[in-house]
Amino acid sequence: MRVVEDLARTVEKNAPDEHSTAPGSPSNQLFLVLEGTRPLAGGARYELDELDEVTVGRGTRREHAREGRRLTLKVPDAQMSTTHARFVRGADGWAVEDASSTNGTFVDGARTKRAPLHDGALVDMGSTVFTVWFECTTPVKLPPDVESARLSGRTTGFASLVPEVDYGLKALSRVALSTVFVVLLGETGTGKEVLARGIHAISGRKGAFVPVNCGALPANLVESQLFGHLKGSFSGALRDEPGLVLSSDKGTLLLDEIGDLPASSQAALLRVLQEHEVTPVGSTRPVPVDLRVVSATHRPIATLAGSDAFRADLYARLAGYVHELPPLRERKPDLGMIVAEIVPRIANVNTEKVRFDVELSRALMAYDWPLNVRELAQALAIIAVFATDGRMRFSRAPEAIRNAEFEPPPRASAPSSAPEGDEGLRQALLQSLERHGGNVSQVARDMGRTRMQIHRWMRRFGVDPASYRK
Numbered sequence: 001m002r003v004v005e006d007l008a009r010t011v012e013k014n015a016p017d018e019h020s021t022a023p024g025s026p027s028n029q030l031f032l033v034l035e036g037t038r039p040l041a042g043g044a045r046y047e048l049d050e051l052d053e054v055t056v057g058r059g060t061r062r063e064h065a066r067e068g069r070r071l072t073l074k075v076p077d078a079q080m081s082t083t084h085a086r087f088v089r090g091a092d093g094w095a096v097e098d099a100s101s102t103n104g105t106f107v108d109g110a111r112t113k114r115a116p117l118h119d120g121a122l123v124d125m126g127s128t129v130f131t132v133w134f135e136c137t138t139p140v141k142l143p144p145d146v147e148s149a150r151l152s153g154r155t156t157g158f159a160s161l162v163p164e165v166d167y168g169l170k171a172l173s174r175v176a177l178s179t180v181f182v183v184l185l186g187e188t189g190t191g192k193e194v195l196a197r198g199i200h201a202i203s204g205r206k207g208a209f210v211p212v213n214c215g216a217l218p219a220n221l222v223e224s225q226l227f228g229h230l231k232g233s234f235s236g237a238l239r240d241e242p243g244l245v246l247s248s249d250k251g252t253l254l255l256d257e258i259g260d261l262p263a264s265s266q267a268a269l270l271r272v273l274q275e276h277e278v279t280p281v282g283s284t285r286p287v288p289v290d291l292r293v294v295s296a297t298h299r300p301i302a303t304l305a306g307s308d309a310f311r312a313d314l315y316a317r318l319a320g321y322v323h324e325l326p327p328l329r330e331r332k333p334d335l336g337m338i339v340a341e342i343v344p345r346i347a348n349v350n351t352e353k354v355r356f357d358v359e360l361s362r363a364l365m366a367y368d369w370p371l372n373v374r375e376l377a378q379a380l381a382i383i384a385v386f387a388t389d390g391r392m393r394f395s396r397a398p399e400a401i402r403n404a405e406f407e408p409p410p411r412a413s414a415p416s417s418a419p420e421g422d423e424g425l426r427q428a429l430l431q432s433l434e435r436h437g438g439n440v441s442q443v444a445r446d447m448g449r450t451r452m453q454i455h456r457w458m459r460r461f462g463v464d465p466a467s468y469r470k
Contacts (some may be wrong), residue, residue: 034336036127042148043336079126176202186325189374192296200252207251215260228280259299353390367404438468
């Protein structure tokens with residue numbers, strides 16, 4: 001219980017309050033994503049807007065120092081030179097310059113002496129990989145530097161180096177302290193169940209966390225499994241069963257893939273939520289239940305509710321607070337943090353011996369991860385099988401990852417494709433989505449931006465590309 005109380009106090013301290021909802025200005029960020037020689041170190045984020053230069057070199061530990069508009073960053077990477085390279089601001093934006101290092105500086109996998117940086121560019125020095133994000137959405141004013149190690153006190157899944165994502169997770173952690181029902185939206189494999197477990201841990205509820213995959217329940221047994229049954233109530237009912245809802249009494253019930261729940265069971269579930277009681281199959285006597293429900297789905301459940309494909313009154317009950325988990329491809333700066341969580345679970349050697357080839361780190365950043373964190377965990381598990389000496393090698397990665405290519409910076413179709421001001425940008429984005437039928441790759445080429453930036457803009461303006469597809 002002491003752990004839960006400490007966690008709750010941490011959440012209260014870190015969560016945004018009612019005065020911190022005003023969006024800040026888009027900003028430029030440098031992310032240290034992954035140290036190949038220390039993959040458990042996690043990542044770091046450095047605010048670039050008040051800097052003109054960042055010097056990177058080898059040190060005895062990861063540390064940084066600011067002097068005016070210059071930042072010096074040290075990384076304990078033996079493959080780095082003492083002064084390895086510099087990120088510099090120029091009239092045309094940011095560039096990276098190699099400082100005559102022994103092992104060279106690479107941008108998107110190509111060795112360079114000096115190169116301008118595009119949004120999402122990957123820069124590696126020694127075995128350490130960096131990326132830059134320009135026009136990064138910042139809901140609040142950011143601290144100048146953040147390391148994932150400082151975020152480790154939060155529940156798993158409640159931390160991000162990406163400002164917009166981290167802001168949403170802080171808000172969710174405040175909601176977790178309440179009894180409000182939550183709906184988690186996100187693609188398959190984004191970690192919705194991990195987040196639901198975190199909500200339960202933060203809540204401090206004394207009952208069990210009970211996950212239910214609504215899509216896997218046999219159609220003829222949905223209600224008996226959810227609400228329980230009495231012995232002899234149907235063929236095969238050999239004993240009384242409390243059901244999954246009662247099993248989560250005073251705890252948290254996760255209704256995963258809630259969009260797949262049959263219509264008849266939706267009505268029964270709605271009654272349980274309204275009356276705070278459940279009636280087992282074969283019984284006439286309702287049983288009181290103290291229930292906190294977290295629902296999760298990869299389907300557009302609000303749209304389904306609006307079209308009668310899902311009960312609107314049930315959705316209204318479930319959706320006390322709705323949180324959307326972005327796919328991994330939209331939060332790649334967090335890859336090092338996620339790797340640091342996964343590796344201890346899959347490594348077959350002492351984790352202190354684990355090392356990543358820089359080629360592997362590059363490939364992990366280049367790949368789009370269509371199946372998200374789940375696919376990342378599977379890929380690392382496969383690579384770890386062959387890492388008997390602790391070295392995670394590119395050559396052992398699945399073929400799709402080995403064949404991943406860096407997305408080149410697109411060329412704008414017209415100088416006016418990135419108008420000034422939020423409203424002008426929003427209108428240009430909507431017009432391009434309309435012209436290209438919601439094809440994000442074509443929109444990126446049209447507007448002279450990376451697909452990652454287009455996704456960030458769509459999230460910023462609440463735009464769904466699917467609504468533009470024929």
